[in-house]
Amino acid sequence: MxxxxxxxxxxxxxxxxxxxxxxxxxxxxxxxxxxxxxxxxxxxxxxxxxxxxxxxGAWHVDISGMTREELAEVLADDRVEKASVLYELGYVPAREEDGICHLVASRDETAWEELPVELDAGRLPETEDEILIPYDGIWIAGQEAHVGDVLAIPMGRYVSETGETQKSWELVRETSEEAGRAGQYVEGQTQSFTVTGVYKEMAEMDFGSARFDAGYMLLTGGRDIPDQDENGLYCRAFLEMKKPGQADGFIADWVDPSDGRNRLEGVSWSRHDSLLRWQGVFRSERYIQFIxxxxxxxxxxxxxxxxxxxxxxxxxxxxxxxxxxxxxxxxxxxxxxxxxxxxxxxxxxxxxxxxxxxxxxxxxxxxxxxxxxxxxxxxxxxxxxxxxxxxxxxxxxxxxxxxxxxxxxxxxxxxxxxxxxxxxxxxxxxxxIRIRPRDVKSGRLTGKMLGLPGMLASKNYRRDRKKYKSTVVSLTVSMVLLMTAALFTIYLTRAGGTILDPPKYELEYTLFLSGSQGDEQTTGDVRKLLENEPGVEEVWMYKSIYLSIPVEENMLNEEYSRIHSWSEEDHPDGKVPFTCPAIVLSDDEYQEFLKEQGLEEPDAGAAADGADGTDDTVLKAVYYDQMQVYDEENETYSQVPVLSDEVKKRPLAAGIYRAEETPDGGQEMTFEEKLQVEFDQETMQLPEKYDAQGRVDPIMILSERQFEQYRSLMRDGTEGESYFAEFNIRASDYRTVGADLQEKLEEKEEWDGIFYTPAADAEMNRQAVAAIQVLCYGFIALISLIALVNVFNTMSTNLMLRRREFAMLRSVGMTGRSFRLMLGYECVIYGLRSLVYGTILSLLISFAFWHFTSRAGGGNEFIFPWPWFAAAVAGVLLIVGITMAYSIGKIRRMNIIDELRKE
Structure with missing residues (x-):
């Protein structure tokens, strides 16, 4: 109105x-x-x-090993929205010499819709007598299977000593170390199937892997629920909850024995963490507190x-x-x-x-x-x-x-x-404007040092504190906004990198080398092939070796011993066979790394044992000794050292473990010393290009000179001098590039190597880190705009409100230079105050971010990014300067008489 x-x-x-x-x-x-x-x-x-x-798939909980009756009870739970069910029909042997059996299974209509299968060849089966195979030429019942073949195969089952039908995860290949764990195979009725297609490996889609412990999975086209038979075979259900947040309660009620109220026993289950994470369901309260x-x-x-x-x-x-x-x-x-x-x-x-x-x-x-x-x-x-x-x-x-x-x-x-x-x-x-003699009185030193403009600037600040406080607050908030954007980006990215640990390179190739004269030629040929591949953006190569160093178990961190879990047979001499990896950098990279870390080259100034002033049998190394571990009780990640002080700064025996036969026909591990190793200087950072994902061991960093020293000591006609050449490859379209490279490398039968795609295994982590980075950079851009507008609005308007004051000063003869000096001194006054307040508030905000990220396991290092702080100060001062120049330009164009007349 x-x-x-x-x-x-x-x-x-x-x-x-x-x-x-x-x-x-x-x-x-x-x-x-x-x-x-x-x-x-x-x-x-x-x-x-x-x-x-x-x-x-859209499922939240996967339960395997249920009977039909148990499945009906689960589906009656009000929290279940829908279920995709896989039914076991029986097992069929591959061929006698393999000692493995494939699982034949069918899916209901919902499973075919919700858990789609991608084909490599052929078509999907449509009836219960048609079947899909995981790869062309697979052996089924002693015969190779191809698309279009009609197979007559016996359908059987495995039974335990008590006569109960065994479940798929209870079976292992007879060729494994746990031979005999699989029960007795009972052959059943022979059935005929027509092979209609070949499906891609479903392990990539994480909902029913093509391979399991006993063999592979063969899928029939049956869409109906098979009748319960006397074989007592089981079924597997992928359940989607009505609300994602109900998944954990459902798990606790039905399958998690740790909760004590599970209704199902003897089943295998999993939680769809990758989907629930994106739907906002976290298992850790600390991550919720962190977010x-x-x-x-x-x-x-x-x-x-x-x-x-x-x-x-x-x-x-x-x-x-x-x-x-x-x-x-x-x-x-x-x-x-x-x-x-x-x-x-x-x-x-x-x-x-x-x-x-x-x-x-x-x-x-x-x-x-x-x-x-x-x-x-x-x-x-x-x-x-x-x-x-x-x-x-x-x-x-x-x-x-x-x-x-x-x-x-x-x-x-x-x-x-x-x-x-x-x-x-x-x-x-x-x-x-409140004028009090005591408040506006300026010191004599101000007048002597800064003259009349400085004295006027000081008095102006004191006589109208509220106006100047608004300017100080505006500058402080703008500085804090920019610092908050930087701190949020740094802490969140570091937390994501620590917790998620994404790989630095998309592709890797590990080349096994025997220490022969042709190793350098082979390494060069591999590198040339990789660098010439279209789509490859960068190839970084380093050498790696593994040194066996027997030490007392109490010299190693308890968490490290738990992860490696040595048995008594592993160290009959009372020492554990501690293995320390070492990476070998080129001489230029090594010197640059030492310079960055402020370290001296090992052996420099050492006591003379050899002709050149050093002990040639002692390999002194720079090392990194931080292992990332997860504390399940506190739900946090932390960095802990592996080696005790007793191990460092003293020569340790290193060499080769050999298996020798004992008189009773057994084997005994013996250690042969080849050289001595000394952990000489510790670095708190690894080389920037080195990808330490999944690392749980200390790492030595060696130069080419030290590598040659190692080889000369190990070379005695044994396999001890073998080593690896590691190629880290960066490629944006890593799937296409990786497939082409793998094919080309496999054609080189003379090269003994392993090709690996770490990016494919860490897609979820890469997704999270990418989202974090983009959100942070967008946030910085918007915060910068708000800070700019904030400073411009406050300063320009406050200056325009003083038009009569400026007109009066100009009318009594203040020159343009004195006028600019006065305003400049004013900027210095509230600029310094803003700097003090901004620094204090930025430290408090950094402490808050550090508190939340450290509780979630994102690292324990408190951060105050001085380069970002300097950039924030410079940015705010630049905005102040631009605003001041804009306002002064407008004021100079105003008519003095008109401004003095205004009320």
């Missing part, structure tokens, strides 16, 4: 277009930041959920920054309209009406800024995903795809409500001043 107060508010906003526009921009940016984060996170989450479902703490701190800083930006605008509006409010109050306007006038301005700003902010946030997320979607999918999955924008109405409503709350808080703070201002004080503006 229009009234005189709303009309005055509209007219005032129109007369102060710059401030109004800047305020609306502040609301737009605040809304856009929250909206963009919500839309981007929602789009990423939706994409990752849908991709996981497409690759692995809530990090996001809570982030949103609190965003809110403070947004409130600061918008509050400054309304506070300045109140200062501009103080005399106006005094006149309105003198003619009968109540304080409630005056506050409504200010709130009406807030509604107008919100009505324009929030919708535009929502559109800007959605558009920004859409543009970002359009340009980086292909790169993200390539990083996560090895192929370029598209990430569609997913807009959740609830997220938009929350973003709008959050932005409106910020505006209301920003208005409420300055509107309280209206209640404390009398009409006469408002008209005279006596509340804005």
């Amino acid at each position: 229009r009234n005189i107060f709303s009309e005055i508010t509209r007219r005032t906003m129109g007369q102060n277009r710059t401030r109004t526009v800047v305020t609306i921009i502040g609301v737009i940016l605040s809304t856009a930041m929250v909206t963009a984060l919500a839309v981007f996170a929602g789009s990423m989450q939706h994409f990752l959920v849908q991709h996981t479902i497409a690759m692995e 809530v703490g990090m996001l809570g701190t982030l949103l609190a800083v965003i809110m403070v920054g947004s409130v600061s930006l918008i509050y400054n605008s309304f506070s300045i509006s109140l200062r501009e309209r103080t005399a106006q409010f005094g006149l309105l109050a003198s003619v009968g306007a109540t304080r409630k009406q005056l506050r409504k006038s200010l709130r009406f301005e807030a509604f107008l700003v919100s009505g324009l800024g929030i919708p535009l902010g929502l559109l800007a946030g959605v558009a920004g997320s859409a543009v970002t995903l359009h340009f980086i979607g292909g790169g993200l999918t390539a990083f996560m999955y090895g192929y370029e795809g598209e990430i569609p924008v997913q807009i959740y109405p609830a997220a938009l409503l929350l973003a709008a409500a959050f932005a409106f709350l910020i505006v209301l808080v920003s208005v409420w703070i300055p509107s309280r001043r209206i209640r404390k201002i009398s009409p006469m004080d408002a008209i005279r503006s006596t509340k804005d």
